Amino acid sequence: MTSTPPPTLERRPRLLIFDVNETLSDMTHLGDRFVEVGVPPYLAAPWFAGLLRDGFALTVTGHNPSFADVAHASLRTVLHDKANVEAASRHVMAGFLELPLHDDVRDGIRALAGMGLRLVTLSNGSADVAEGLLARGGIRDHFERVLSVEDAPAWKPAASAYAYALRECGVAPEDAMLVAVHPWDVHGAKAAGLLAAWVDRVGAPYPEPMYAADIVATSLTDLASRLESLPAS
Known part of the structure; x- marks a missing residue:
């Protein structure tokens, strides 16, 4: 097509x-959150693209997931080598409330x-x-x-x-x-x-x-x- x-x-x-x-x-500001948890800011864009991909995959297989749940799961993958993955993930997600x-x-x-x-x-x-x-x-x-x-x-x-x-x-x-x-x-x-x-x-x-x-x-x-x-x- x-x-x-x-x-x-x-x-x-x-x-x-x-x-x-x-x-x-303006989601470019989420890059600052990545820096604050010790991750390069350029990873913010592929992380967001990846969470959309995962959400779309769940959608076409008959699910309607929570955006926050998919975003947290995707963040845990990106931040898997951090000492406190959950705290780092929460810090990044909190950035949505300040964009x-x-x-x-x-x-x-x-x-x-x-x-x-x-x-x-x-x-x-x-x-x-x-x-x-x-x-x-x-x-x-x-x-x-x-x-x-x-x-x-x-x-x-x-x-x-x-x-x-x-x-x-x-x-x-x-x-x-x-x-x-x-x-x-x-x-x-x-x-x-x-x-x-x-x-x-x-x-x-x-x-x-x-x-x-x-x-x-x-x-x-x-x-x-x-x-x-x-x-x-």
Whole structure:
């Protein structure tokens, strides 16, 4: 399968569904936590990719695991040679409770909310972590719902995860747009019939085998500008 050129959007979606980890939160700060437990900071990125891989594997075999449980298990593998693996793992995981927003998020969210768009989150992580992130960033009041796959049948990118969000918000797939930095999330949303926006903050090429995003933006403020140019639904 190869990706196809995205269709030309004729109108704004009614609902924007935001991924949380890495899309809204700046997870580079977790590298500091790795340093504090005696591990090189560059291991943070492959650790997070590995925990997603494990979560996806559990999902396709019929399980819906807790993000925290999968993350802890993955950390124990990375930190296995530390004297106190459990304490080190808890220290790294506590970093999720202090992550900041990406620099573009606050202004982008306010601009999108100012257009009258409905905003919700849908995270493979916990709703409590997402709630804390939005509250610390001063943008919680712009989101009508903070949703987690903990209450859905499966992790994203399973179709049932997106269907759960649509049911909770009472919106048809064609009226909803996922917003994410992860191509796998964009692909999953497109496969489930939603629109999707890919936020490419680093200028990386999009994986050709995956369904193309309807919008490619360099930031949430860029996404707001692109959507503002479209007629309202």
